[in-house]
Amino acid sequence: MKLSLANKLLIGGAVFCALGFVFYATRKEKKTSISNVLLLGGLDTRKNDKNITAQSQLLKEGLGNDYTIKAYRYTDGNGLKAQITKKSKVIVVLFSAGCSQADSVAKAMQENNQDLSNLYIVEPYAKSDRVINSVTSAIELGVPTKNVIVGKSKSVGKDIVDNATQTPECSPSHWCAITEVGKIIRNRTSYSSLEGGKKDEKIECNRCGWSWKVADGGNDLFVCHKCGNNNEPNK
Numbered sequence: 001m002k003l004s005l006a007n008k009l010l011i012g013g014a015v016f017c018a019l020g021f022v023f024y025a026t027r028k029e030k031k032t033s034i035s036n037v038l039l040l041g042g043l044d045t046r047k048n049d050k051n052i053t054a055q056s057q058l059l060k061e062g063l064g065n066d067y068t069i070k071a072y073r074y075t076d077g078n079g080l081k082a083q084i085t086k087k088s089k090v091i092v093v094l095f096s097a098g099c100s101q102a103d104s105v106a107k108a109m110q111e112n113n114q115d116l117s118n119l120y121i122v123e124p125y126a127k128s129d130r131v132i133n134s135v136t137s138a139i140e141l142g143v144p145t146k147n148v149i150v151g152k153s154k155s156v157g158k159d160i161v162d163n164a165t166q167t168p169e170c171s172p173s174h175w176c177a178i179t180e181v182g183k184i185i186r187n188r189t190s191y192s193s194l195e196g197g198k199k200d201e202k203i204e205c206n207r208c209g210w211s212w213k214v215a216d217g218g219n220d221l222f223v224c225h226k227c228g229n230n231n232e233p234n235k
């Protein structure tokens with residue numbers, strides 16, 4: 001039987017579509033997006049402090065609704081560490097006073113086959129040698145320095161490690177850093193799920209707030225074309 005050119009094209013097209021679909025479906029299945037976030041909060045005992053529920057809410061503002069947050073007071077590092085298991089992947093955010101646990105949390109993550117690039121250390125109190133040592137050993141274990149988010153003075157982490165990420169301009173200072181790290185995590189997840197077909201998701205610039213679709217990002221997906229800031233979380 002001889003096929004006409006039109007039929008050949010039709011069959012070819014159908015095969016191509018089928019292969020494309022299988023390819024797409026397989027890729028989609030491989031997507032591993034981590035949605036469990038653990039927060040070890042900052043001090044909540046001074047006059048203008050926010051309680052752990054309010055701190056968790058700030059993180060949620062940055063993360064959006066696709067994540068489940070479990071929040072622990074800065075005194076309850078053990079409660080948080082009990083949630084780090086081999087069973088499911090987690091993202092951990094240590095904020096302010098919570099950063100004093102950086103070393104032991106990083107160890108717990110390592111022992112449970114967790115990816116240390118999912119540990120974020122936000123505005124640690126860099127006036128304390130104990131905190132400096134804890135953060136430094138977490139970095140030595142393999143936490144990327146970019147995951148350390150620092151403000152403009154020692155008390156909010158300035159100079160604690162080289163190549164840290166600067167907290168974007170936000171308000172009220174220090175507390176808003178929790179929301180900003182939420183945005184960083186969300187952006188990073190959009191990136192990792194790129195292959196899962198989430199191209200409609202948006203990336204928001206950590207510095208100026210300009211946003212663009214992942215689909216429009218091109219090769220420099222994370223570079224803001226308004227202010228030039230590179231928003232890539234773990235480079």
Ligand SMILES: [Zn+2]
Pocket residue numbers: 205206207208209210224225226227228229
């Ligand atoms: Zn920008």
